[in-house]
Amino acid sequence: MADSWASLGIDLHLEPAGGSGLRRGLTDALRDAVRTGRLAPGTRLPSSRALAGDLGIARNTVAEAYADLVAEGWLTARQGSGTRVADRAVAPAGGAGAPVRRRPPGRPAHSLVPGTPDLAAFPRAEWLKAARRALTRAPNEALGYGDPRGRPELRTAVAEYLARVRGVRADPGSVLITAGFSHALRLLGSVLHGRGARTVAVESYGLDVHLGLLAGAGLTTTALPYDELGTDTRGLGGESAVLLTPAHQFPMGTTLRPDRRAAVADWARRTGGLVLEDDYDGEFRYDRQPVGALQGLDPGHVVYLGTASKSLAPGLRLGWMVVPHALMAETVAAKGHMDTVGVLDQLTLAEFIASGAYDRHVRAARQRYRRRRDALAAAVADRAPEVTVTGIAAGLHAVLRLPPGTEQGVVRAAHWQGLALHGLAFYRHRLAVAEPLDALVVGYGTPPDSTWPTVLEALCRALP
């Protein structure tokens, strides 16, 4: 039994600023300790009171960090036995192949954390067919050490697809294949730093892990204001770059307004700044006005970033960038002297896109997600009239606006209903310039179709 922090022997890097950064720092440190096996399954954690005393922080902060990790399945909390490290599906370092428990006690039954599509809908049979065609046709040299930009077949297919569907101006020579968005952002961070950049503007809402990747490259971030019209880009100044989700702000769900798109393009032309356009779910648009990529306005100043993680599956570890000509050599050099992404998946995706299977899959997924979105909006309107569903014109998640002061309580209630999800506070950057709002971020893409009605019912029970 560990009753003080010191006895856990964990390195803590807490934000001295306090507030939500403190809680997130604690949550991250604990999650890392569990994931890497430094905290073994079954380990009892100190009480929130004891730990708060050790660290000199508010007890509530510790309790909330524990609650987050219970919701994510890393910890379990049971009356009488305190908070413990959960039995994990993946064995810890040095721990050999412990048998997998499908759902440890206390682990949430369903996830509404956005970012992962419905994995049960991955087109396994179609993918295997494409893999067979691709591997049968591939020249032998394709199996060797490859061009760091990626296979020409995939760069060609991606360039054509993005031009057609997203209005991106690309040719195969301007496309770079990556192992997903994080890999791309890591490369760009290194390129920017190498060019002398020190500051990148980000939106007020987003994922901390992206800030971490930029920080890892030696870049600091400033936050753009967010108001009732969405992200406000008009104040962009001396930053070297800006990271944006123009088609569908993550997680707020708004689209960057035309005048604010223009402000970004003007800023980039005026200052030579670089726009990093994160188009993570550009395919999933439900209304009749698809929003083209910002890159189409100014290919010389925008790096377009796309991924197969939302349209197909994160496990593929496939993404793509469209890189301005002047930046290509440095970006390739950052990736390395040879390709680092598996060739067989690249060839398969190229075949999958070129054969039309990708379009068919996206179309079917769009219909399925649209039905879920409609069911969510209808259920909330019916069961929780105080709650407003927003950000639903596109994507795989919605933002449920809650009555002021209720967010934490609703998140906790949802956890009790067996749902893993986050309040909006989780996505609010430390430096955010935005009125705090009470809201839930509901990723409706993840649950398989079969459980969706159950999940929706559990969610409604948690709403005020």
Next chain:
Amino acid sequence: MADSWASLGIDLHLEPAGGSGLRRGLTDALRDAVRTGRLAPGTRLPSSRALAGDLGIARNTVAEAYADLVAEGWLTARQGSGTRVADRAVAPAGGAGAPVRRRPPGRPAHSLVPGTPDLAAFPRAEWLKAARRALTRAPNEALGYGDPRGRPELRTAVAEYLARVRGVRADPGSVLITAGFSHALRLLGSVLHGRGARTVAVESYGLDVHLGLLAGAGLTTTALPYDELGTDTRGLGGESAVLLTPAHQFPMGTTLRPDRRAAVADWARRTGGLVLEDDYDGEFRYDRQPVGALQGLDPGHVVYLGTASKSLAPGLRLGWMVVPHALMAETVAAKGHMDTVGVLDQLTLAEFIASGAYDRHVRAARQRYRRRRDALAAAVADRAPEVTVTGIAAGLHAVLRLPPGTEQGVVRAAHWQGLALHGLAFYRHRLAVAEPLDALVVGYGTPPDSTWPTVLEALCRALP
């Protein structure tokens, strides 16, 4: 036409030390310029005399750099039209999908550069079968964001395989899946630097690209002596780590002697130093005494590094590390907060190994390569009695010892025979502590079986 260096507009980072580092720096800068499209196909380079004058270096150095790049296929040299950038199979940045020319004029017809196995022998049908079984069986969650250590199925299969075949002491919890050896070395460089390491010992012979990866992590390298008995580890001192190829020195082909293995293990225990064991072709041993991995001696101080690049194909981008327990958390953190290697290939390789297909494939490949090795040794004995074939107890390459002073001439003659290959000087590190030897490094794994007799004949014609 470019007749002076300045007009090419290329950044050159030349080693002020001169010697072979100068030539390599020039070769690398030119290769990069061609690869990234800064030097377009067809561009005429300055004469070696003009360029040498511009740079204030010896004309021979330029001529040798050009010859290397002609051998590698980046440049072409023809009487009367000077040295030009070759038409490349892969279109340069911004250059769209130019049609692929199978063999541009001047490009070598066959490669004897070691490092790539016979890609025509990749087991496509067996691999597709394994992919089908793996994807059919995979749980949905396998397609999501994954554990940064890699899929448990593959870590389990690799741990069992390495224990059985290479005497490695591993369990699934100590295995980390990577995108190949370079990825692994990059991670380890970052871990070592993070621990305060500044110096890593390497062997006198090896690949410059590995030194580059260590340098990129902020580490400097020192060279271990190489004598007639192989790499001499007895002088290891205050270095933080040592990078070794104990089973089969690359490229010399020697096996680390038992007393020198013991010296490494003693040094590691005494100083806490870390051994990075590069076991790149440990599977391909032709004599009756397979050499177990050094890691088996001391799993607490050795990181074992393996790859599918030689046994299957580099394009898979799959490798593995067995990491000491105390280093695991930092190595995982260096890899990132989630897996970066495609899950489908991981699951397929796990199935390929577990089903016995990997063993069968390696066994068949071993027989095929052994026949080539025997043919090479016999042909050289017959046609070039002054040349000695060494380093052939294992692996996919041999070292042909040449009469003193003949290496450069033989390499050039081989290029004229349409062969891409390097002399031993190419693999000699700048700080090497070893008597210079005249030799050719002949990778006999790469050519397909159908062309092997032709290649062997061309090689013999180039020998003295």
